[in-house]
Amino acid sequence: MDQNALKEQTGKESVKYIKSGMIVGLGTGSTVKYMVDELGKQVQEGKIKDIIGVTTSSRTAKQATDLGITIKDIDDVDHIDLTIDGADEISDDFQGIKGGGGALLWEKIVANASNKVMWIVDESKLVHKLGAFPLPVEVIPFGAQHVFNRLEKKGYKPTWRMDGDQKYRTDENNYIIDLHLGEIDDPKSLADELIHMVGIVETGLFLNRVNDVIVGTQNGPKVLHAR
Numbered sequence: 001m002d003q004n005a006l007k008e009q010t011g012k013e014s015v016k017y018i019k020s021g022m023i024v025g026l027g028t029g030s031t032v033k034y035m036v037d038e039l040g041k042q043v044q045e046g047k048i049k050d051i052i053g054v055t056t057s058s059r060t061a062k063q064a065t066d067l068g069i070t071i072k073d074i075d076d077v078d079h080i081d082l083t084i085d086g087a088d089e090i091s092d093d094f095q096g097i098k099g100g101g102g103a104l105l106w107e108k109i110v111a112n113a114s115n116k117v118m119w120i121v122d123e124s125k126l127v128h129k130l131g132a133f134p135l136p137v138e139v140i141p142f143g144a145q146h147v148f149n150r151l152e153k154k155g156y157k158p159t160w161r162m163d164g165d166q167k168y169r170t171d172e173n174n175y176i177i178d179l180h181l182g183e184i185d186d187p188k189s190l191a192d193e194l195i196h197m198v199g200i201v202e203t204g205l206f207l208n209r210v211n212d213v214i215v216g217t218q219n220g221p222k223v224l225h226a227r
């Protein structure tokens with residue numbers, strides 16, 4: 001099976017955890033796309049009833065709406081039962097990097113409002129230590145070049161996330177700077193340092209935020225329990 005087939009496997013498997021009546025956080029990315037397609041199918045077939053989706057990006061909102069899934073704004077629900085989202089890297093101790101798809105800010109807000117969080121990944125995303133995947137940080141446009149320069153001075157090897165020849169814009173109209181760190185020895189202190197730099201709105205370090213992970217493997221989906 002190639003990587004896409006593994007993403008499809010884990011995406012479809014995760015829908016088994018969505019029960020009728022739930023308020024479900026819908027993540028972003030190519031793996032989540034398979035999950036939302038399957039969820040839409042089961043909603044249309046009447047197998048899953050009365051669910052409400054809270055989406056983590058305008059892309060997922062459009063996909064879910066097109067499939068007939070009822071969507072509510074995060075501020076119109078008081079909790080989320082379960083959020084299913086993708087991830088870019090998951091370390092041995094279940095810490096993660098997210099934001100490869102540019103939706104890290106809304107993804108973290110939705111995760112924080114969720115009783116349970118499940119990540120769905122293919123096996124290539126499991127790593128010993130975080131950092132081979134460039135760490136995204138979301139920055140507001142005002143003064144963003146100064147933030148970039150500070151990150152460069154710190155040796156964090158920043159690059160602008162691009163969309164063609166323009167800087168990529170998030171759903172909040174912010175920019176993303178990707179940090180090419182290689183290996184992150186202490187994710188917690190790095191997250192603390194970055195979040196206190198004025199202009200940075202959020203980082204792609206998702207620490208202690210996942211309960212279960214479904215991994216797509218050549219031998220079928222495997223469930224890992226984090227906490």
Ligand SMILES: O=C(CO)[C@H](O)[C@H](O)COP(=O)(O)O
Nearest residue numbers: 029030031086099100101103
């Ligand atoms: O964090 C994300 C988007 O911001 C995605 O969940 C992450 O990038 C994984 O994406 P994919 O399933 O396409 O590999």
